[in-house]
Amino acid sequence: PSEPQYEFLKVSTPRPGVGLIELHRPKALNALFTPLILELNAALRAFDKSTDIGCTVLTGSYKAFAAGADIKEMAPKTFAEAYGSDFIESWSGLPNLIKKPCISAVNGHALGGGCELAMMADVLYCSTAANFGQPEIKLGIIPGAGGSQRLTRAIGKARAMELILTGKNFSGQDAYDWGLAARVFATPEECLTGALDTAETIASYSRIAVKAAKEVVNKSQDLGIREGVEFERRVFHGLFGSEDQKIGMKAFAEKKKAEWVHR
Numbered sequence: 702p703s704e705p706q707y708e709f710l711k712v713s714t715p716r717p718g719v720g721l722i723e724l725h726r727p728k729a730l731n732a733l734f735t736p737l738i739l740e741l742n743a744a745l746r747a748f749d750k751s752t753d754i755g756c757t758v759l760t761g762s763y764k765a766f767a768a769g770a771d772i773k774e775m776a777p778k779t780f781a782e783a784y785g786s787d788f789i790e791s792w793s794g795l796p797n798l799i800k801k802p803c804i805s806a807v808n809g810h811a812l813g814g815g816c817e818l819a820m821m822a823d824v825l826y827c828s829t830a831a832n833f834g835q836p837e838i839k840l841g842i843i844p845g846a847g848g849s850q851r852l853t854r855a856i857g858k859a860r861a862m863e864l865i866l867t868g869k870n871f872s873g874q875d876a877y878d879w880g881l882a883a884r885v886f887a888t889p890e891e892c893l894t895g896a897l898d899t900a901e902t903i904a905s906y907s908r909i910a911v912k913a914a915k916e917v918v919n920k921s922q923d924l925g926i927r928e929g930v931e932f933e934r935r936v937f938h939g940l941f942g943s944e945d946q947k948i949g950m951k952a953f954a955e956k957k958k959a960e961w962v963h964r
């Protein structure tokens with residue numbers, strides 16, 4: 702089937718089971734604005750619904766993942782417009798829209814909304830040359846797409862508070878050292894290849910189990926340890942109702958490769 706055409710995205714399926722979305726607004730360093738976000742939401746939804754896809758990779762160019770929300774678009778906004786339209790609400794779709802995992806591969810600038818978008822993914826990979834930051838304070842605003850919450854949970858209050866109050870940038874190596882990035886790579890090429898390799902591995906497993914694994918890990922961010930462990934156990938019990946659990950365990954016993962049916 703032919704891929705839908707987008708103006709601000711490049712969309713492809715470079716590996717079995719893997720959907721790749723590249724932000725493509727080179728003239729503005731992938732600055733995020735509503736038409737781009739609507740396309741991104743549509744592309745994410747299409748991959749999430751596709752039975753051929755098990756994992757998505759989200760990336761930008763080697764120069765910029767995304768240099769933030771479009772400052773020129775935001776500049777004239779009034780309070781009434783921002784509040785009235787719940788500005789940014791539709792931009793925060795990634796974590797709510799999709800049930801399958803998404804890996805962000807971050808190269809170059811990931812600033813403001815760009816950093817926030819990267820952090821919405823389930824796994825964040827970057828190269829040493831990545832340039833992260835929440836510089837909103839310099840524009841007279843604050844992070845608006847979850848930056849103050851996700852950055853703080855990922856790297857702790859001490860560092861997040863300092864970064865958000867000063868607007869100082871931090872490197873890909875910092876992101877890895879502080880636990881925001883799961884892996885850091887020497888070059889952008891290796892970063893993208895690493896993300897695609899991991900996505901291919903994830904896509905090779907039962908979609909049912911992968912979806913459940915993502916759900917329980919995400920719950921740890923909202924629940925206390927006792928409720929979290931109970932929630933995990935209930936979802937674990939539920940997987941014994943899947944065909945893939947029988948297939949996976951039988952294949953192990955027979956020393957064969959599991960042929961998942963994703964049910």
Ligand code: CO8
Nearest residue numbers: 728729730732768769770771772773792812813814845846
């Ligand atoms: N908005 C609009 N245009 C941008 C943006 C942006 N955020 N970033 C870069 N551009 C444009 C530039 O205006 C320039 O356009 P033109 O050629 O027409 O002048 C073009 O991209 C290239 O940029 P530069 O010439 O500045 O390139 P440099 O390599 O010299 O610098 C930088 C790169 C350091 C990234 C620089 O462009 C910069 O500082 N950009 C702004 C970064 C920033 O402050 N981002 C935060 C924005 S606020 C925000 O994101 C609020 C979050 C809200 C939630 C979002 C939900 C997802």
